[in-house]
Structures are given as C-alpha cells and as structure tokens.
Amino acid sequence: MSDQVTTQAFVLPRIGAFGRRLTLNLRGLRRIWRQPGLVLSVLVLALVITAALRPAVFTSHDPIAGRARDALQAPSAAHWFGTDATGRDLFARVVHGAIHSLGGALVAVAVGLVVGTGIGLLAGSIGGLLDQALMRLVDVLLAVPGLLLALSVIILLGFGTTNAAIAVGITSVAIFARVSRSEVIRVRRSDYVEAAFGSGARFGEVLVRHILPNSLNAVVALAALQFGTAILAISTLGFLGYGAPPPTPEWGLLIAEGRTYVATAWWLTTLPGLVVMAVVLSANRLSHAISKEVGR
Template identity: 55%
Template sequence: MPSLPTDSPGPAPYPAPPAQPVTDHTEGPEPREAGARRAGRVALWRVAALWRVAALWRAPGLALSLLVLLLVLGWALLPGLFTAADPLRADPAHRLLAPGAGHPLGTDHLGRDLYARVVHGTARSLGTAFAAVALGVLAGGALGAVAGVAGRAVDAVVMRVVDVLLAVPGLLLSLAVVSALGFGTAQVACAVGVGTVGGIARVSRAQVRRVRGGEYVEAARLAGVAGPLILLRHIVPNAAPPVLALAVTECGTAVLGVASLGFLGFGAPPPAPEWGALISTGRDYLVSAWWLTTLPGLVLVALVVALHRVGRALEREERTG
C-alpha cells in the first residue's frame, strides 16, 4: 500500500480571539456595573424608607406619638413660636381664670398664663430628662461593656453592683442621691440618671456578649488588632442599637422621675417654670381651679406615653429587622 504523506496539512486552526485591553479597577472612574449596583441599592433604600413611612401612618398610635414628640420638641426648642405670653408676668386681676380663648390652659393663683409656663418649662424638664438618660447610657453602657468582655471575676462583681441598683426602686434611689447632692437641675439629672444605669448596663452586657462571638470580631483578633480597638470599632457599634432603643423608653421614665422630684421641691427654684413644680402648685387649688394640676399632668402623661410607644416600636424593629 502506498504510504500517506507525512507533511500533509491538518485542519485549519481556529483564529485566536482578539486581545482584550486590561482594565485597572483600582484607579479611574467607577465601573458601570458597580455604579448601577450602587444606584440600585440607593433606590431600594428609598423605596424601603417610603414603605416605612406608609407603614407608620397605618399605625395611628405610633403616628400620634411622633406628633406629640414633635410638638413637645418644638416647645422646648422654639417656645416663642407657640406663645407670646411671658411665663413670669403676674396679673392678680386675672388670677385663677378657667381655660378660655385668651388663656388656653387658664391662669394660676398669681395670674400667670399656665400655657406659657408649660411651654417655657418644657426645655428645662425635657433637657434634664435627656441629660439623665445620657448619663445612664454612658455609665450603664460602660459597665455593661466591661462586664461583657472581661473575665468571670470582673463580670460577677459588676453584675452584683447592677443587681443592687435594680433592687432599689428608681424613685427611691433618685431621692437618696438628690438628698445627698442637694437641690437644683443638675443634681436632679444626676439622681435620675443613676436610676437608669442598672437596666441599661444589663442590656449592654447581653449585647456585647452576643456580638463578641461574631466572625468579624474573631477575624480582627486573629489579625492582631488590639483588644480596646476591637471593642471600639467592632463590638460597640454593633451592640449599640438595642441600647439606644432602650434609651428612648428610658427617656419617658426619666421625664416622669424629673417631674416627681420637681413635685417634691428638689428641682428648679421658683418662679422658674417646671412641670413637676406646676403640678405641685396646683394641688392647693384642686377644688376651685382643677386645671392647674390636671392640664399640666395630662401633658406629662401624653409625653411619657409617646416616648414609651416610640421606644417599644424601635425595640420591636431592632428585634425583627
């Protein structure tokens, strides 16, 4: 048989694909795909925000609570927009007037406009309560963080102190502290703040212990990051949301505590308007001028209920979200 030629050409090879230019993604403008993804995330965030607003208005109780908070914050920040009356101006000729067109909440025993005194007293009452909660968050959060990351011995000592704080009723503890510190707005803020430390410390400890076992914390520890930096950069930011949600609820309790101490005479000295002092002054006129105590008390109750309602909603959102 004749032999096949060895130099016969084979099938034609496929043409080589054209060389693609190498794109350096580390410099230059953002790739189109990444920009589209980022725009998509922004759009989804906006849709989620609109959905949350719609869901809020489907919850009339929460919406009403937010409106109450906005109104009270407006009183505290810009009282002159809501009333032009002087809260310290006495007019004995118009003393103990019932609520009417000229005086929406009536007048007190010296003829001072009660609505103006409630509005102008909001800043002092609300500011004292917020300062108390801020003190409680700082002290309680620090105690909880130390107990959550320290050893068993430190954890046991800190939590026994927290148990003692929780065993004493908040108002009784505040009375003991303010009796030792003296009268005044700052002393009331410290006294009420001490009463909020225990609950915030317990929640802070639980959240820190939950977060410190996360993979990102272990990765940072294996990378050689120092313990304090891990606590500040990774643990505290992820453990803070539940604590802040609890702080909103504690604001309602703090407002009630500040008013209680003001009612007992430990708050701002007269004639400064303060909610607790207003209610205390009106108790001598419950029969002849019921509005002196009832109407400021209703404002106080509305604010406390609104703060608790918003705080519970934030806690529920934090658990489900």
C-alpha cells in the first residue's frame, strides 16, 4: 500500500505536468492554425530555409555560370524569374542567395544577443559605476544612426557577408543591452533572489541560476523581432555594395545588379525585391507571434 502511495506521489504530478505542457502546446498550435497570415508566414519561411539548406530541391541551374545567348530573357517555364545580363538563371541565384541572407541574419542576431545581453546583465546586476559607464556606452551607440554605424564597422572589418552581418549585429547591441538591463533589474529585486542571497548563495550562483534565466523572456522575444530587421539591413548593405562581392548571389546585390536594366528587364529588380519583402514580412509576422507566446 505504501509503495502504491509513493508511486502515485511521484508519478502523478509528473503526468499532470506533462499533460499541462501538452495542453498548452496544442492550444498554441490551434492558435497558429486559426491565423491564415501566420500559417502563410510559416510556409514562406519553411520554403526559404529549405532553399538555404538544400537549393538543389528547387533548381538545377548554376547560379554563377551563364550563357550569353540566354541573356535578359523574360520569366518563362524554362527560367521562372528570367535571366540576367550574362544569361544566368535569376531564380537559381535567388535560391542560392538564401543561405547568405539568412545566415547573415542569424550571425547578426547572435552578435547583438550575446554582446548586448552580456552588457545588460553586468550593468543590471552589479550596478554602481559599472552600470553608469556601460549605459553611457550604450547611449553613444544609440545616438549614431544604425546604417552609419554599420558602414563604419564594415570599413574597419572589410567587405563581405560575414562582416556585414557583424556590423548589423553591432548596431543592435544597444537595444539588447537596454532590454536585458531592465529585465535584470526587475528580477534582481524579486523576493526569491533576495531570499537566495539571504541564504548565503554566492553572487555568481544567483546570477546564473536565478537572474539570467528569468530575465531572458523579453530578450528572446526581441531576438525574434530583430531577425527580419537583420535580413533587411544585410540586403541594404549588399545593395549599396558593402556586402558580398560579385558574382555571389546575395539578395541585395541581385537587386543592385538589375538597376541598370529596370526599363528593359523589370524582373531583375522586381522579383528579388518581392522575395526579400515576403521573407521580411513573414519573419516579422512570426516574430510577433513568438513574442506574444513568450509574454504569456
């Protein structure tokens, strides 16, 4: 009898917790499927991620090599997005360019998340002169326009998709630091944190076990929101010529290469531009949904 009671005491709470988590997940899925715009955004991002990881699934054309006789062909069954001035298949270049834009956006968000969260964590948990010094540094970053700051960093690091992604990430450090600091200060003043300090726990232990995990919700939501912004910023830098060099099939560079032929070959700028717009809007729509779920 005692064994049965013991088993129920340990097993039933776990089953109940698992059931609650499963119920919350199913409710979240139902909320997603009830929003057609969100479903469409998920499908668009799934296709783009698949294109980035497995471009051969969508096209067999070479994104670099072209044939002069196929130059500036309009969209057709043979070339869905048409061809450029050197006869390269534009759809293949857009598909193969997904890895550059998405990968760059991930690097940019990672840089802003890690560096900004670290600054906010130190400033909010330690306080005092360190807090004031770090926040003045953040104020300086916020005072500089994002594009100007990104261009300055690229000039120091050099051109390329990775350097452009790092530059975009540095422009978002201040935002992450501000959000992280405010959350750390809120958690730092909580009763359970004060109780942990009162029980004799060391500062580093409280920081890692209590303050950091409980202050990440808003930061994760911000990271989701910054993903679409990073894609647009990296494409902008590529359009200006500060991203990947030709003939790399980067989205911003594709739009820039088609500027000369806007009057005669509209598809060179319009179709890559529509792809960028669709991906950015889908990322923003999904990130808003994620931020709502995190805030629940």
